[in-house]
Amino acid sequence: MSSVNKSTQPATLFDGPYYLSIAGKLLASKDSFDVVNPATGKVFAKAPSGTAGQLEEAITAAKTAFKAWSALKYEERQQYLNAYADELEKHRDQLARLLTEEQGKPLTTMAEPEVDQSISWIRQIAARPIPVEILEETDDHLVELHHTPLGVVGAITPWNFPVLLALWKVAPALIAGNTMVIKPSPFTPLSTLRFGQIAQSVLPAGVLSVVSGGNELGPQLTGHPDIAKISFTGSTETGKHVLRSAAGTIKRVTLELGGNDAAIVLPDADYRSIIPQLFWGAIGNSGQWCVGIKRLYVHRSFHREFVEAFVDYAKQQKLGDGFDPTVAIGPVQNKMQFDKVKSFLDDIKANGQKIVLGGDIDESRPGYFIPVTVVDNPSENARIVQEEQFGPIVPIIVYDDVEDAIERTNNSPFGLGGSVWGRDTKAAVAVAYRLETGMVWVNEIHTLGVDFPFGGHKQSGLGTEHGNEGRQLFTNPKTVLIRK
Structure with a gap:
């Protein structure tokens, strides 16, 4: 020594x-x-x-x-x-x-x-x-x-x-x-x-x-x-x-x-204005954060328009080397995680789920780059919904009834974080109180502070x-x- x-x-x-x-x-x-x-x-x-x-x-x-x-x-x-x-x-x-x-x-x-x-x-x-x-x-x-x-x-x-x-x-x-x-x-x-x-x-x-x-x-x-x-x-x-x-x-x-955090976008939400927050809440750090949005629930009344706007915003974000000042999204950090995220893509394709953006990896490109991938309305029992992907894939899931969205959100062994989005703050807060999580945001995401306790319920x-x-x-x- x-x-x-x-x-x-x-x-x-x-x-x-x-x-x-x-x-x-x-x-x-x-x-x-x-x-x-x-x-x-x-x-x-x-x-x-x-x-x-x-x-x-x-x-x-x-x-x-x-x-x-x-x-x-x-x-x-x-x-x-x-x-x-x-x-x-x-x-x-x-x-x-x-x-x-x-x-x-x-x-x-x-x-x-x-x-x-x-x-x-x-x-x-x-x-x-x-x-x-x-x-x-x-x-x-x-x-x-x-x-x-x-x-x-x-x-x-x-x-x-x-x-x-x-x-x-x-x-x-x-x-x-x-x-x-x-x-x-x-x-x-x-x-x-x-x-x-x-x-x-x-x-x-x-x-x-x-x-x-x-x-x-x-x-x-x-x-x-x-x-x-x-x-x-x-x-x-x-x-x-x-x-x-x-x-x-x-x-x-x-x-x-770990976490499998859900974001619930309520029927009255001004969804277009919050798409940047939702996108970065899911895809920031290439999706590699425990409190990242892993499941995005949107109401059927604006589902189609939401998906189109979300994809349009995603297309504007450049993937590449983090030293390039024009890059917004970097690689997945390691080969082990890269292979795990690839396995999610394979499962999505094998089960015929609808990919509306991304999904294909350029294998000739050096590094561990996975493009932002958006999956449109996979089933609730799909692997991409039930498990934590920890990568740049986001499922956008349709719901009809807020009670159902709450039940589906809570039906998870994880309970780290979550978020609720809507114009009626009082109604959004009422939903937030019912989520089985250690922390929950209302009309914001990933606000942290030294005085705000951070922890999870269940296996989180x-x-x-x-x-x-x-x-x-x-x-x-x-x-x-x-x-x-």
């Missing part, structure tokens, strides 16, 4: 090498793995493949650092986090370009905003302490509720928003007094490794470590007795494995899992992120009862 000296990189370029961040040091690894640019399908970098021993070292360092970090005053940890946000901001352009290169999303419309929101999130979370709550105070008795740190938090992060979804976990965990070890997705490890490297110049040794590697590291992290909590974002099936592994030590677990997750509820899940509620 070798360590390297920290060095300041140019603000807009970073070509590596990439290192693990462990115990305040940047460490090389014996082995590495390929990182592919999804716009070209070619390897453009090597990421360090951390060993079980290196992950163990990171956990030990985090456990050691916890004692001093948790003992700091809140204001002291706040200063550290704000300094970290300042340092990330200096490398903002570099991180955004790296994100586009490894993830594929358009630079100016998605990668740069992701990095900007991540930096802002750190500052906002740092400004929100969890106060001591007085539960009872009399002349002779005082009861206080404190929220104390848990210890070492293990984070396992996904490939669709690798910067944002990781720093969403880092900020509340660290400000509460915990330390953290992150295992990023092997499909998009570089931006996480990079912000881990940047952290080592700002944060005390061991407070934040990043160890990239294969899937074998996940069970070691989730089952480790010195990990107090796991925060996982990913698929529902993987989430089940995480939960089983964590059960052995009864550690706390937050799971943000366990626990929440954000808001007081999410921040408190990085703490232990400790009741202190005092006889005066």
Whole structure:
């Protein structure tokens, strides 16, 4: 195992090498793995493949650092986090370009905003302490509720928003007094490794470590007795494995899992004006987001006109390399997901469902590009309706009765998000209240904030992120009862 000296990189370029961040040091690894640019399908970098021993070292360092970090005053940890946000901001352009290169999303419309929101999130979370709550105070008795740190938090992060979804976990965990070890997705490890490297110049040794590697590291992290909590974002099936592994030590677990979110466009909706919001709600990030619109229910009275207008809008959006400033939609991130989305297209065609846009992949084109595909009124039991596609395919489904649309929306093992659209806001809100989801939007989509709890019902997750509820899940509620 070798360590390297920290060095300041140019603000807009970073070509590596990439290192693990462990115990305040940047460490090389014996082995590495390929990182592919999804716009070209070619390897453009090597990421360090951390060993079980290196992950163990990171956990030990985090456990050691916890004692001093948790003992700091809140204001002291706040200063550290704000300094970290300042340092990330200096490398903002570099991180955004790296994100586009490894993830594929358009630079100016998605990668740069992701990095900007991540930096802002750190500052906002740092400004929100969890106060001591007085539960009872009399002349002779005082009861206080404190929220104390848990210890070492293990984070396992996904490939669709690798910067944002990781720093969403880092900020509340660290400000509460915990330390953290992150295992990023092997499909998009570089931006996480990079912000881990940047952290080592700002944060005390061991407070934040990043160890990239294969899937074998996940069970070691989730089952480790010195990990107090796991925060996982990913698929529902993987989430089940995480939960089983964590059960052995009864550690706390937050799971943000898959979704099959529905949008219901009510009969009174001004549907033409909302088509851009609905389109990007479904196709943004090439459809690769857990709260993306996966099912779009429209009333029969305007179904035909809606489909035509939706397709017309979709045709205006350019598919291509995210570094091209004219591109609005990038590739699917990896070959595994590319093949999965292709299987949906094969199923749609095999079952004679009506494709009104897209559907055909240019196999001669390098990279993992799938054109925006619109499926017109597939049956309710179709795979594209029942399962999460996580790609740029959207089924537009006809309904006649709002009650039926609500029932069909709720008839799913998932319950992450949803949206309702209509001129009569009161009526739309009444529908929204009845959807079995962790969050629901009315006449808007994907509005998120540090004070808005984010989580799912059913098999879409366990626990929440954000808001007081999410921040408190990085703490232990400790009741202190005092006889005066």
